[in-house]
Amino acid sequence: MKHKASPNGVSSRAKVLTIDTMNPTVKKVEYAVRGPIVQRAMELEKELSEGMKKPFAEVIKANIGDAHAMGQQPITFFRQVLALCSYPELLNDSTFPEDAKSRARRILQSCGGNSMGSYSASQGIDSVRHDVARYIKRRDDGVPCDPDNIYLTTGASDGIVTMLKLLVCGEGATRTGIMISIPQYPLYSAALAELGAVQINYYLNEQKCWSLDISELQRSLDEARQHCNPRALCIINPGNPTGQVQSRQCIEDVIRFAAKERLFLMADEVYQDNVYAEGCQFHSFKKVLFEMGPEYSNTVELVSFHSTSKCYMGECGFRGGYMEIINLDSEVKAQLTKLVSVRLCPPVPGQALMDLVVNPPQPGEPSHEKFIKERTTTLCALAEKAKLTEQVLNTVQGISCNPVQGAMYSFPCITIPEKAIKEDNGQKPDMFYCMKLLEETGICLVPGSGFGQRDGTYHFRMTILPPKDKLKILLTKVKEFHQKFTQQYS
Amino acid sequence: MKHKASPNGVSSRAKVLTIDTMNPTVKKVEYAVRGPIVQRAMELEKELSEGMKKPFAEVIKANIGDAHAMGQQPITFFRQVLALCSYPELLNDSTFPEDAKSRARRILQSCGGNSMGSYSASQGIDSVRHDVARYIKRRDDGVPCDPDNIYLTTGASDGIVTMLKLLVCGEGATRTGIMISIPQYPLYSAALAELGAVQINYYLNEQKCWSLDISELQRSLDEARQHCNPRALCIINPGNPTGQVQSRQCIEDVIRFAAKERLFLMADEVYQDNVYAEGCQFHSFKKVLFEMGPEYSNTVELVSFHSTSKCYMGECGFRGGYMEIINLDSEVKAQLTKLVSVRLCPPVPGQALMDLVVNPPQPGEPSHEKFIKERTTTLCALAEKAKLTEQVLNTVQGISCNPVQGAMYSFPCITIPEKAIKEDNGQKPDMFYCMKLLEETGICLVPGSGFGQRDGTYHFRMTILPPKDKLKILLTKVKEFHQKFTQQYS
Numbered sequence: 001m002k003h004k005a006s007p008n009g010v011s012s013r014a015k016v017l018t019i020d021t022m023n024p025t026v027k028k029v030e031y032a033v034r035g036p037i038v039q040r041a042m043e044l045e046k047e048l049s050e051g052m053k054k055p056f057a058e059v060i061k062a063n064i065g066d067a068h069a070m071g072q073q074p075i076t077f078f079r080q081v082l083a084l085c086s087y088p089e090l091l092n093d094s095t096f097p098e099d100a101k102s103r104a105r106r107i108l109q110s111c112g113g114n115s116m117g118s119y120s121a122s123q124g125i126d127s128v129r130h131d132v133a134r135y136i137k138r139r140d141d142g143v144p145c146d147p148d149n150i151y152l153t154t155g156a157s158d159g160i161v162t163m164l165k166l167l168v169c170g171e172g173a174t175r176t177g178i179m180i181s182i183p184q185y186p187l188y189s190a191a192l193a194e195l196g197a198v199q200i201n202y203y204l205n206e207q208k209c210w211s212l213d214i215s216e217l218q219r220s221l222d223e224a225r226q227h228c229n230p231r232a233l234c235i236i237n238p239g240n241p242t243g244q245v246q247s248r249q250c251i252e253d254v255i256r257f258a259a260k261e262r263l264f265l266m267a268d269e270v271y272q273d274n275v276y277a278e279g280c281q282f283h284s285f286k287k288v289l290f291e292m293g294p295e296y297s298n299t300v301e302l303v304s305f306h307s308t309s310k311c312y313m314g315e316c317g318f319r320g321g322y323m324e325i326i327n328l329d330s331e332v333k334a335q336l337t338k339l340v341s342v343r344l345c346p347p348v349p350g351q352a353l354m355d356l357v358v359n360p361p362q363p364g365e366p367s368h369e370k371f372i373k374e375r376t377t378t379l380c381a382l383a384e385k386a387k388l389t390e391q392v393l394n395t396v397q398g399i400s401c402n403p404v405q406g407a408m409y410s411f412p413c414i415t416i417p418e419k420a421i422k423e424d425n426g427q428k429p430d431m432f433y434c435m436k437l438l439e440e441t442g443i444c445l446v447p448g449s450g451f452g453q454r455d456g457t458y459h460f461r462m463t464i465l466p467p468k469d470k471l472k473i474l475l476t477k478v479k480e481f482h483q484k485f486t487q488q489y490s
Numbered sequence: 491m492k493h494k495a496s497p498n499g500v501s502s503r504a505k506v507l508t509i510d511t512m513n514p515t516v517k518k519v520e521y522a523v524r525g526p527i528v529q530r531a532m533e534l535e536k537e538l539s540e541g542m543k544k545p546f547a548e549v550i551k552a553n554i555g556d557a558h559a560m561g562q563q564p565i566t567f568f569r570q571v572l573a574l575c576s577y578p579e580l581l582n583d584s585t586f587p588e589d590a591k592s593r594a595r596r597i598l599q600s601c602g603g604n605s606m607g608s609y610s611a612s613q614g615i616d617s618v619r620h621d622v623a624r625y626i627k628r629r630d631d632g633v634p635c636d637p638d639n640i641y642l643t644t645g646a647s648d649g650i651v652t653m654l655k656l657l658v659c660g661e662g663a664t665r666t667g668i669m670i671s672i673p674q675y676p677l678y679s680a681a682l683a684e685l686g687a688v689q690i691n692y693y694l695n696e697q698k699c700w701s702l703d704i705s706e707l708q709r710s711l712d713e714a715r716q717h718c719n720p721r722a723l724c725i726i727n728p729g730n731p732t733g734q735v736q737s738r739q740c741i742e743d744v745i746r747f748a749a750k751e752r753l754f755l756m757a758d759e760v761y762q763d764n765v766y767a768e769g770c771q772f773h774s775f776k777k778v779l780f781e782m783g784p785e786y787s788n789t790v791e792l793v794s795f796h797s798t799s800k801c802y803m804g805e806c807g808f809r810g811g812y813m814e815i816i817n818l819d820s821e822v823k824a825q826l827t828k829l830v831s832v833r834l835c836p837p838v839p840g841q842a843l844m845d846l847v848v849n850p851p852q853p854g855e856p857s858h859e860k861f862i863k864e865r866t867t868t869l870c871a872l873a874e875k876a877k878l879t880e881q882v883l884n885t886v887q888g889i890s891c892n893p894v895q896g897a898m899y900s901f902p903c904i905t906i907p908e909k910a911i912k913e914d915n916g917q918k919p920d921m922f923y924c925m926k927l928l929e930e931t932g933i934c935l936v937p938g939s940g941f942g943q944r945d946g947t948y949h950f951r952m953t954i955l956p957p958k959d960k961l962k963i964l965l966t967k968v969k970e971f972h973q974k975f976t977q978q979y980s
Binding site for chain 2: 014023024027029068072083084090115116117120155157158166168191301315316318335338342344346348349350
């Protein structure tokens with residue numbers, strides 16, 4: 001037993017768990033979306049609320065895709081059904097529309113004891129998985145979908161980490177490598193660090209609107225094969241943080257590449273309804289895979305992720321999501337089912353919400369019109385803000401912004417003067433930039449280094465979620481700050 | 491690229507991910523509470539619903555602590571507040587009590603954009619953590635509690651796995667070992683298998699009502715030190731699956747042991763309101779620790795877990811929970827906060843529910859009387875069923891059942907005849923027993939081997955949750971089955 005004397009005379013034992021004796025893989029985890037800059041933003045908010053004087057009146061958080069926090073309104077129908085499911089006495093309330101009631105009844109009937117308080121099956125509620133399968137079939141113009149291949153998840157993150165967990169094995173030069181895009185959503189790098197897998201970077205082509213080039217995939221894969229065992233290829237489409245929407249051709253090329261190189265495909269498709277740019281359209285990997293014929297559709301292993309958190313729903317707090325697995329080996333599938341059973345089940349309210357997303361009010365039902373109106377309003381506002389963001393940022397000398405074709409983010413390239421880069425302040429230049437922006441304007445963005453970027457380039461990610469008037473202020477402030485910053489360090 | 495010819499002439503590639511190439515630690519995971527016997531129970535239910543003839547009319551699931559599924563009623567006040575939070579338009583509905591409305595308003599005010607659809611802080615909603623801290627202070631007769639030490643979690647399981655994750659490091663003889671009781675709740679063994687930590691078994695004393703003997707802790711620890719680095723000691727109190735309630739003295743002894751041997755303490759206290767036996771009382775590890783004076787309270791590292799899933803709430807589906815950390819190193823705490831941020835936040839409806847559990851209606855508020863009545867009804871019914879279970883099982887020759895002092899389970903010792911043990915059917919004897927019980931009676935229990943038991947002894951875990959009339963039928967059927975089984979194999 002180790003003791004050390006403490007000032008008050010009470011002997012204090014050395015701690016069992018210290019930074020030096022904790023899990024080293026956890027230490028390697030980084031997650032910029034909620035990193036130091038966000039912590040500082042929260043401090044500033046607290047200081048403001050305590051009356052401290054700042055050069056700004058409020059902190060505007062454009063760091064995270066948190067739609068409702070930015071004023072996006074929930075879909076009325078969804079919330080009515082959730083209220084009915086939470087407190088079924090409301091089924092006798094005549095002010096609730098009949099279609100909301102019938103949805104609630106159906107969900108409750110699938111819950112043990114007719115209560116959302118019961119555990120569901122670990123794979124998710126049976127009827128919800130059937131609804132998800134029907135939704136996917138509709139979305140993919142009739143490509144069949146087996147409910148048995150649907151797993152409900154605690155947000156998409158949960159599914160992504162679970163699938164990565166299955167894939168990781170080997171040591172040293174045979175250690176599993178996972179290909180991820182750079183820039184990437186840092187859940188991927190965080191999960192790979194924690195699992196001790198090798199992160200294989202492939203770079204998106206910023207010059208071609210963040211497109212995915214097969215030659216770059218090949219380069220990245222060939223290099224990785226020198227030192228690890230690449231097993232899976234992760235794609236985010238529409239892109240996070242880069243906002244691009246992949247063409248059908250590109251998806252086909254990626255699938256061909258995965259088949260040729262024997263890579264497991266992981267398609268993060270949580271922004272599937274967030275497509276704004278003219279000429280762009282969402283194509284699911286599943287659909288393209290099946291259109292390529294049985295040589296591909298019978299063999300390529302694919303998992304696709306979706307969530308209640310994005311699109312027109314923005315219901316992040318409910319942690320709803322699903323994944324669909326295609327061509328997963330049956331023994332591995334049994335292991336997956338066993339693995340998810342340890343955590344019992346995804347949150348049932350999130351499952352209920354997922355059910356509503358895949359089975360919204362239909363034409364002729366009392367809530368249909370309102371639902372369509374609300375959905376359209378939200379998606380149109382996002383489209384407008386996507387355009388506005390791109391336009392304003394591109395008026396700033398030293399900022400260059402690709403079109404925000406989809407998702408909820410812009411990821412502009414920023415020119416940081418040499419003098420600022422060389423400033424030795426213990427921070428990466430884009431962190432220095434964003435931290436200064438925060439302190440001077442109250443605007444919270446995430447530095448590009450948190451997502452990965454080509455060496456020598458700098459970016460930030462900002463969401464397009466703030467209400468239009470606030471977004472305009474934000475963009476103006478960013479513009480002014482950038483000009484001032486450039487002057488200051490030139 | 492490997493191809494093999496398939497019957498239809500389409501070449502099929504070998505799968506990337508197979509049972510032989512998947513993560514080997516995942517393969518080692520076992521979780522009996524939802525294992526093969528439960529899968530068979532679900533098949534039987536399906537067969538029954540399809541009209542297939544069986545020797546029973548319904549499957550009775552006593553395998554899992556799923557209270558609402560077994561007919562336990564949710565607390566009205568909790569569900570009213572959840573409905574109000576889900577659909578705030580109901581705040582204008584005069585039929586909802588004012589205290590429910592004020593709770594809902596307070597929760598919504600703590601949510602971004604006043605919506606449960608927003609992400610919360612990763613550690614959990616600030617005001618909820620404050621309410622949890624106040625609850626703990628009340629529960630522990632004034633022992634101080636810092637809201638900054640509270641982390642809201644996705645059920646207790648999430649917190650347990652997260653803390654274990656921090657603790658695991660080293661290789662070979664320095665690999666982290668974690669002490670768990672045998673019998674144990676298999677989340678622990680599953681998490682340790684997945685993390686590749688060493689499971690160190692200490693045996694509870696079945697002869698002394700599943701009490702915890704310090705000498706056995708010492709034996710287990712000393713043996714483990716030969717081959718790994720024991721770092722933490724997990725305790726479940728009240729016990730799962732064993733239903734004992736620890737005495738204050740025993741808790742003090744355990745804390746002293748942990749301090750002496752430098753072990754991190756993990757106290758699973760999710761059944762803290764489930765105490766039935768006369769003379770038994772729940773003592774939190776935190777309170778006892780602080781009563782032992784600064785030599786202990788300033789040094790011993792402790793984490794305690796609680797959940798919305800058990801006690802009188804039984805709200806498993808919402809996946810609500812919290813953990814309180816005591817004396818955690820500040821750098822490790824920062825790492826913990828970072829780690830939980832990767833998964834963004836626990837489900838917000840579960841956080842709201844946790845808030846209601848720790849801050850229920852107070853005397854003088856309109857919902858107080860009803861709340862007390864509902865809570866008392868549920869807890870009294872559980873106490874009655876705990877007694878009934880023990881009494882009936884102890885009338886069966888060859889079954890010996892300790893008092894169910896707390897929690898929701900009995901874990902009786904069953905005598906399995908030699909002939910049945912020797913029957914070579916590829917199953918452990920208690921699995922053979924439980925499977926036969928299921929096929930013949932429709933009753934689904936979990937074999938003791940899923941929780942661990944002393945070699946040569948056999949048990950099953952059954953919940954006391956079925957409604958009293960159904961529980962009586964269940965107990966009678968178990969009795970008859972055991973007699974028949976004993977006869978058959980004697």
